[in-house]
Amino acid sequence: xxxxxxxxxxxxxxxxxxxxxxxxxxxxxxxxxxxxxxxxxxxxxxxxxxxxxxxxxxxxxxxxxxxxxxxxxxxxxxxxxxxxxxxxxxxxxxxxxxxxxxxxxxxxxxxxxxxxxxxxxxxxxxxxxxxxxxxxxxxxxxxxxxxxxxxxxxxxxxxxxxxxxxxxxxxxxxxxxxxxxxxxxxxxxxxxx
Numbered sequence: 626x627x628x629x630x631x632x633x634x635x636x637x638x639x640x641x642x643x644x645x646x647x648x649x650x651x652x653x654x655x656x657x658x659x660x661x662x663x664x665x666x667x668x669x670x671x672x673x674x675x676x677x678x679x680x681x682x683x684x685x686x687x688x689x690x691x692x693x694x695x696x697x698x699x700x701x702x703x704x705x706x707x708x709x710x711x712x713x714x715x716x717x718x719x720x721x722x723x724x725x726x727x728x729x730x731x732x733x734x735x736x737x738x739x740x741x742x743x744x745x746x747x748x749x750x751x752x753x754x755x756x757x758x759x760x761x762x763x764x765x766x767x768x769x770x771x772x773x774x775x776x777x778x779x780x781x782x783x784x785x786x787x788x789x790x791x792x793x794x795x796x797x798x799x800x801x802x803x804x805x806x807x808x809x810x811x812x813x814x815x816x817x818x
Contacts, residue, residue, distance in 0.1 A: 712734040762793055
């Protein structure tokens, strides 16, 4: 009977139900129950990378570090291109100021789905922390554009778009300042020759 149930996909269907319930609970800001439902989904169907990635993301949102990192790692073991797992590992690396590692994870997440504004946002911040404000501005502009597409309907997205726009202005200022310093250095070099 167990083989028949597995063959018909009932276990996967039940796991998907727990997953959907968890997503609804997360939207209602009930992280504890959302995580418990993700635990049930994983217990029923442990080969689905997305389940581990989502549970990791929920745990990361709950302020944890070790548990989400383990979930993201398990998701990447199953699927090395799982977007949310790469994003989550990138966020953890970014917060630990391991910017080279963060960049690798964010680039992999971006390669798997280039339309996620949160990935673009963190890519921009990572390039900024590495003092590449030209790249940072390009990615932040892409994030702002995507946020802008749904900002009219969503207050939180409007805030994210406005924050991205502030960063773009900051990057513009930093780029102009760097260009001025470079011109001044070149003028000093040519006058001393």
